[in-house]
Amino acid sequence: MFLKILGGGQEVGRAAYLVIDKNKYFLLDYGVNFDEEDHPQFPLHVRPIDLSGIAITHAHLDHIGAAPLLYITGKPPLYVTKPTLDIGKLLINDFLKLNAYYVDYDIGEFETMATKAKFMEYGVEEEAGEFTLLFTDAGHILGSSMIYLETPSGHRILYTGDVNTIQTWTLNRAQLWPIKIDTLIIESTYGSTKHPPRHMSEKRLIDAIEEVIDSGGTVLIPAFSVGRTQEVMCLVQAELPHVNIYVDGMSRDITNIYLKYKNFLRDPAMFQKAVENTFFIRGWSDRRKAWKTPSVIISSAGMLKGGPSVYYLKKISDNPKNAVFLVSYQAPNSPGHILLEKGKLEELGIEEMRARLEWFDLSSHAGKDGLLSIMLRYKHVLKNIVIIHGEPESTTKLASMAREALGKDINIYTPSNGEEIKLEA
Numbered sequence: 216m217f218l219k220i221l222g223g224g225q226e227v228g229r230a231a232y233l234v235i236d237k238n239k240y241f242l243l244d245y246g247v248n249f250d251e252e253d254h255p256q257f258p259l260h261v262r263p264i265d266l267s268g269i270a271i272t273h274a275h276l277d278h279i280g281a282a283p284l285l286y287i288t289g290k291p292p293l294y295v296t297k298p299t300l301d302i303g304k305l306l307i308n309d310f311l312k313l314n315a316y317y318v319d320y321d322i323g324e325f326e327t328m329a330t331k332a333k334f335m336e337y338g339v340e341e342e343a344g345e346f347t348l349l350f351t352d353a354g355h356i357l358g359s360s361m362i363y364l365e366t367p368s369g370h371r372i373l374y375t376g377d378v379n380t381i382q383t384w385t386l387n388r389a390q391l392w393p394i395k396i397d398t399l400i401i402e403s404t405y406g407s408t409k410h411p412p413r414h415m416s417e418k419r420l421i422d423a424i425e426e427v428i429d430s431g432g433t434v435l436i437p438a439f440s441v442g443r444t445q446e447v448m449c450l451v452q453a454e455l456p457h458v459n460i461y462v463d464g465m466s467r468d469i470t471n472i473y474l475k476y477k478n479f480l481r482d483p484a485m486f487q488k489a490v491e492n493t494f495f496i497r498g499w500s501d502r503r504k505a506w507k508t509p510s511v512i513i514s515s516a517g518m519l520k521g522g523p524s525v526y527y528l529k530k531i532s533d534n535p536k537n538a539v540f541l542v543s544y545q546a547p548n549s550p551g552h553i554l555l556e557k558g559k560l561e562e563l564g565i566e567e568m569r570a571r572l573e574w575f576d577l578s579s580h581a582g583k584d585g586l587l588s589i590m591l592r593y594k595h596v597l598k599n600i601v602i603i604h605g606e607p608e609s610t611t612k613l614a615s616m617a618r619e620a621l622g623k624d625i626n627i628y629t630p631s632n633g634e635e636i637k638l639e640a
């Protein structure tokens with residue numbers, strides 16, 4: 216059995232892993248990445264006609280964003296959860312609006328892809344040609360999945376996709392299936408990072424919000440519209456029920472998808488209640504009112520790359536009573552990162568940030584301990600570990616930690632894009 220890394224080798228983004236066994240091909244994810252100018256970068260090519268199928272772990276663009284390319288000339292079966300396809304459609308629409316010039320497909324190819332979808336339920340096996348598939352909850356965003364794949368020769372793979380090993384407000388923790396696996400393909404976004412305990416980050420955030428609100432200020436929380444917004448909404452609603460919560464950006468449509476697929480949520484009743492007590496901004500007159508009263512405004516974009524969060528930032532950053540609390544990953548050179556580093560953001564005309572500014576770790580990815588716990592769970596049966604979806608430093612550190620914890624009998628790989636690895640069961 217061979218594994219070819221088409222993307223996501225030694226990098227975070229454009230996940231694309233091709234499993235080749237007995238001349239049959241199966242593709243795990245097909246995502247995009249963005250270069251320094253924010254232009255999309257695609258994974259290596261694969262012939263759609265060769266594929267027994269493609270399985271997508273979740274709706275983030277770095278896992279689904281290139282998949283419609285396969286439907287320009289082909290029609291491979293698509294294995295996916297319902298929320299992944301719904302959220303994916305919103306994100307791809309948005310992606311095409313900004314990048315149509317650089318992308319070879321349009322929404323028509325997404326629609327063709329949708330007609331080939333076989334919807335997966337967690338824990339229910341599905342045949343894909345000579346491959347067998349099983350999805351379990353990955354705990355990362357709504358509908359996110361880990362994929363267990365058995366190849367034609369009986370080689371068993373677990374591909375984690377993006378995974379979170381702790382329970383959060385909206386989702387259950389990743390669910391490991393009690394079966395024998397030969398090869399683990401594991402993400403390493405935070406392969407060298409130890410997250411602080413979640414309850415401590417949350418307490419810090421809640422205490423900080425309370426201080427600002429009590430002194431009559433407004434809190435802006437720039438957040439990704441998928442996942443982080445809903446997390447923060449539930450947290451604030453549960454801990455500070457008297458505080459007004461506004462949500463702005465694409466998050467309203469995404470929240471509706473969360474409501475549509477309640478069975479994928481950890482606690483549907485709690486989520487419903489949080490939504491009922493949240494005010495969703497519908498236009499400019501709402502927007503102009505929201506920041507003038509003490510309240511929490513959760514708004515996209517999470518790294519302050521455009522979106523309504525930029526409008527609020529400009530309105531509230533002058534007043535030391537107010538606060539901006541960043542709760543999402545801030546990529547190097549993103550406006551959020553620059554603001555944290557320099558305390559100003561000239562590109563948006565913010566010469567000096569007077570509002571309180573802090574960053575909180577509410578990651579939806581497992582840290583190094585969580586990743587190691589997945590490896591340890593399968594320690595006695597595993598033959599190979601392939602570490603992907605991480606910066607070189609992350610993958611290397613996770614690999615050496617794994618070697619120390621698991622001993623020499625397990626082969627550990629940190630492949631680059633274009634590499635093809637031969638894997639023995």
Ligand SMILES: [Zn+2]
Pocket residue numbers: 273275355377
């Ligand atoms: Zn993701």
Ligand SMILES: [Zn+2]
Pocket residue numbers: 228230275277278377604
């Ligand atoms: Zn990812």
